Amino acid sequence: MTFTTKRLILRPWEERDAEELYRYAKDPRIGYDAGWPPHTSVENSLDVIKKVLIGPERYAIVLKSTGLPIGSIALYFHNDLARSDDEAELGFWLGVPYWGQGIIPEASRELMRHAFEDLRLSRIFCGYYDGNEKSKRVQEKLGFKYQRTIEDFPVHQLNETRRAVVNVMPKKDWFDFCGIRNVVLYIHGKGGSASEAGFYKPLFSNFKILGLDYKTFTPWETGKEITDAVDGLKTCFDSVTIIANSIGAYFCMNADVSEKIERAFFISPVVNMEKLIKNMLLWANSTEEELKEKGIIHTDFGEDLSWEYLSYVRERPIKWDVPTEILYGERDDLTSFDTITEFSQKINAHLTVMKGGEHWFHTKKQMKYLEKWIEKVQKVKQ
Numbered sequence: 341m342t343f344t345t346k347r348l349i350l351r352p353w354e355e356r357d358a359e360e361l362y363r364y365a366k367d368p369r370i371g372y373d374a375g376w377p378p379h380t381s382v383e384n385s386l387d388v389i390k391k392v393l394i395g396p397e398r399y400a401i402v403l404k405s406t407g408l409p410i411g412s413i414a415l416y417f418h419n420d421l422a423r424s425d426d427e428a429e430l431g432f433w434l435g436v437p438y439w440g441q442g443i444i445p446e447a448s449r450e451l452m453r454h455a456f457e458d459l460r461l462s463r464i465f466c467g468y469y470d471g472n473e474k475s476k477r478v479q480e481k482l483g484f485k486y487q488r489t490i491e492d493f494p495v496h497q498l499n500e501t502r503r504a505v506v507n508v509m510p511k512k513d514w515f516d517f518c519g520i521r522n523v524v525l526y527i528h529g530k531g532g533s534a535s536e537a538g539f540y541k542p543l544f545s546n547f548k549i550l551g552l553d554y555k556t557f558t559p560w561e562t563g564k565e566i567t568d569a570v571d572g573l574k575t576c577f578d579s580v581t582i583i584a585n586s587i588g589a590y591f592c593m594n595a596d597v598s599e600k601i602e603r604a605f606f607i608s609p610v611v612n613m614e615k616l617i618k619n620m621l622l623w624a625n626s627t628e629e630e631l632k633e634k635g636i637i638h639t640d641f642g643e644d645l646s647w648e649y650l651s652y653v654r655e656r657p658i659k660w661d662v663p664t665e666i667l668y669g670e671r672d673d674l675t676s677f678d679t680i681t682e683f684s685q686k687i688n689a690h691l692t693v694m695k696g697g698e699h700w701f702h703t704k705k706q707m708k709y710l711e712k713w714i715e716k717v718q719k720v721k722q
């Protein structure tokens with residue numbers, strides 16, 4: 341993985357970086373404060389790259405202007421400070437010629453964003469050995485708060501113990517620190533991805549926009565994933581807004597989140613799954629009886645129809661009382677106009693129909709319409 345900030349690129353270390361690494365890591369002013377011996381040769385640096393620096397969530401800090409590495413930053417898991425799966429320790433160092441330009445704070449902010457938003461960690465620790473005023477200052481600037489002092493902290497690589505100060509940043513404080521109190525959670529449809537959330541970033545000022553990268557694809561399992569995600573966000577933000585596409589909207593309405601959501605924006609939502617499955621049975625020249633008997637029917641239009649799914653849908657009619665905006669394409673081939681109208685009236689949602697629009701909003705014209713729709717309905721007070 342690679343990250344880009346204003347002045348920097350954070351990318352995995354490579355063996356060809358040995359010479360540049362040695363240039364900075366031989367200086368004892370870095371290693372001593374960071375808790376490792378100064379490098380003794382390019383070969384020694386190469387060895388450190390292979391054995392220490394190449395690993396998950398470990399990055400070379402590369403200056404955009406030169407393309408060369410000047411320092412290192414990492415998230416460490418399961419060590420002396422970070423004990424559980426949802427915690428990490430942030431560690432860093434920088435070549436002496438670059439000190440004092442805010443480079444480590446810039447790199448850290450991006451890695452912390454990644455840790456909280458992408459890896460969904462709950463807490464990040466950052467520590468320094470007593471007397472390391474520079475690192476203390478960086479941690480203050482990043483918003484870390486004092487947690488505890490450890491008198492005999494093991495400095496494994498130097499075979500000694502030191503007095504260490506441990507700071508912590510819980511997820512909630514991170515978003516507070518960034519001054520963001522509201523979040524939009526984007527739930528993609530079939531074949532979509534969490535990265536589509538990026539489209540909505542310019543449309544919601546003062547909101548954090550996150551996409552849910554869900555791993556399952558049934559209303560009961562995905563519903564649970566959505567519930568967990570919303571519960572997590574509720575501990576960090578004042579309000580959670582949902583944007584959901586197609587079946588993502590259906591999963592959302594099956595999650596146990598109705599009373600936790602401020603507002604929802606549904607694009608081509610699947611609102612009557614029973615009807616849709618029955619239609620698909622017709623398209624597949626099959627019947628409910630056959631589905632019941634076989635359990636699963638594979639279709640040549642790529643959908644597997646399941647009796648368990650149909651039964652679940654029937655047993656759990658949708659209950660959704662979130663203020664909701666719906667965008668529907670006139671030529672939606674999954675949901676009829678009558679179905680969407682009836683549903684919108686039932687849940688008291690505001691329905692917008694794009695003339696000539698399709699189920700999948702994807703053309704330039706459709707995306708422009710979607711953008712304008714979000715801008716317009718956002719202003720309408722529910």
Ligand SMILES: CC(C)(COP(=O)(O)OP(=O)(O)OC[C@H]1O[C@@H](n2cnc3c(N)ncnc32)[C@H](O)[C@@H]1OP(=O)(O)O)[C@@H](O)C(=O)NCCC(=O)NCCS
Nearest residue numbers: 370373374432433434439440441442443444468474475477
């Ligand atoms: C700690 C370290 C990573 C800071 O990185 P950085 O990008 O220079 O951070 P900043 O630019 O925000 O500077 C932080 C503080 O260092 C001090 N500082 C800056 N330049 C300095 C210099 N040339 N000499 C001494 N101190 C300096 C200042 O107090 C500054 O705080 P300020 O911005 O309020 O003035 C870097 O000094 C370093 O690599 N130190 C050795 C390794 C280390 O300590 N790693 C952390 C282990 S916990």
